[in-house]
Amino acid sequence: MTKIRVKKDKNRKAKLEAFDRLLTIMDELRENCPWDKKQTIESLRHLTIEETYELSDAIIENDLEEVKKELGDITLHMIFYARIASETDSFDMADVLNAVSEKLIRRHPHIYGDVVAEDEEAVKQNWEKIKLQEKGNKSVLGGVPASLPAMVKAMRIQEKARGVGFDWEKKEQVWEKVEEEMSEFKAEHNVEHGRALNHQKAQGEFGDLLFSLINYARFIGINPEEALERTNKKFIKRFNFLETASQQDGRNIADMTLAEMDEYWEKAKKL
Structure with a gap:
């Protein structure tokens, strides 16, 4: 394995001290605050989702001060979950951090192993293949969360399919598909006057059109969400x-x- 060289982080000590301080505060709140003592992993779930959307808003607005605040809130939630789990000896913060560190090492064999990855696309394909092996999924799409919003889910489905080579070769091909789906949607939607619209078919064609537009956006580097x-x-x-x-x-x-x-x-x- 090639020895990895990184720049020395002059603020590493301060970062570790800050993280330790937050861990201590979380322990104190969990043991002494009536609200914090009452929380469970389930009760925090909707709050974490809310904080994630607030972070997303701050990023879109390019409000870095707000991004900093929202990252703090999300970090607190991660520590909160780990503290609750530690009370039943399920896992603690060290387990969480070590697990993600090991995962990053496994999924970057071009950095921590002998695999060669010449570009970003090769890295993505390696990542998806290793992830598939780790999780033991029978399907490449098995790791896509069912509860993802539809547009985000479409992006993840397409990215995972691309990770194993199932994708268009050129953006022009994708645009042709967009035009094809638009024609099919128009055929279902622009019915003759006086005829009832077949909503089920029109909905299906509209879904196909959206999926193809998301695909094209992905191809040209636009995040549709x-x-x-x-x-x-x-x-x-x-x-x-x-x-x-x-x-x-x-x-x-x-x-x-x-x-x-x-x-x-x-x-x-x-x-």
Whole structure:
């Protein structure tokens, strides 16, 4: 194994001391605070999900001060889970950290072993193959959490399939698939006047269209979840302007026509 050289971390001692301080505080809270004493792994779950979304918002807004705060909250949750588990001798924080360290070593044989990985794609493929062997999954897609939001799940499914070589070769091929799915959706949606829409078929074709668009986004380096969230935030900002500006002009948005609202919308787009 090649000896790994890394730059010496001048702040390592301070980091270890800070981590030890948080561990101590967690112990004190667990033993003395009525709320902290009452918590279980199950009761913390929804709070952790909330903190994760708050971190996501801070990252999208590029608010590094807020990112720091949210990372602190999530780190606290990780320590909290480990402390609760240690009370039943299930595992503790050392077990958690050692386990993830061993996993990183196993999944980076190009760093800690003799495997050669020339680029990022080779690293990803090695990672997925090793992960599949570790977990003993019968399917490459077996490791995709069932509870993931649909768009994120689509991304993970596609990435895992790519990890074993099941993917398009060129982005042009993916775009052709997008156009094909768009045509099929239009065929189901644009039915003749007077005919009832087959919602089940239209829904299926729309799902196929979304999946192919997510695939294309992945191919050109766009995270569709982040892209959509940025559009959500942009829409909210412009709609808030519409509400505020029209109110300042003494108008009630509920009584305005679409054309009148569009005048404020165009102003919002210029801000």
